[in-house]
Amino acid sequence: MQTRRTMLSRSAQVAGMLATLGMLPGLAQAQAKAYNTAAFDAKTMAELMKALGAGAPVESKDVTLTGPDIAENGAVVPVGASTTLAGVKHMLLLVEKNPAMLSAIFDVSDAVEANFQTRVKMGQSSNVFAVALMSDGKVLYAVKEVKVTLGGCGG
Structure with missing residues (x-):
């Protein structure tokens, strides 16, 4: 058996x-x-956009970032990215002071609503970015500072 x-x-x-x-x-x-290692190895927003073949990002009120002002545990910080704009190809979640800035990338099509929720790991207090890569080449983002009281990357 x-x-x-x-x-x-x-x-x-x-x-x-x-x-x-x-x-x-x-x-x-x-x-x-298809795995883009250069994108996940990027340390700055400029390096990341170069690795993805995108232009310079512009802050926009059309992209929404949700997350706590203060995260008690940096190992599980709930964040979300969304937009109601048409023509979104990818939605990204970035944590500025993490060893790998790119935390998540979501592929978007016409059949998918560009509204994503997940949890990211943050080693320290940092700016978090929600970035929308548009089909016309524009790169739009929203930013929020999240303070971490207990680090998630070994701290």
Whole structure:
């Protein structure tokens, strides 16, 4: 009789062998190639926009950023980004003083409302940005300072 543990173990072994042989499913390979490491390695807004091939960002009242003024625990800070503008390609959440500025990137299509909520990790008090990359090349953002009382990145 095959147990759940045995089946999971064998599935992991098969997946490992496929990965070693370069025989991952096409979708997994396409996503791995599309991963933009330069964007996640960016330390400043200018480096990030260059890595994404975007122009200079402009502050806008049409982009909304939600989050606490003071976060008690930097390991789980609830933030949200939204906009009602048409033509949004991507929504980004950035934390200025984190080791990797880019915390989240959401792909938006006409079928998706550009309204996202998530939790980010913050090592210290910092500005948080919600950025909308538009299909016409414009980059719009909103910014909010979030103060952290207990650091989430080892502090």
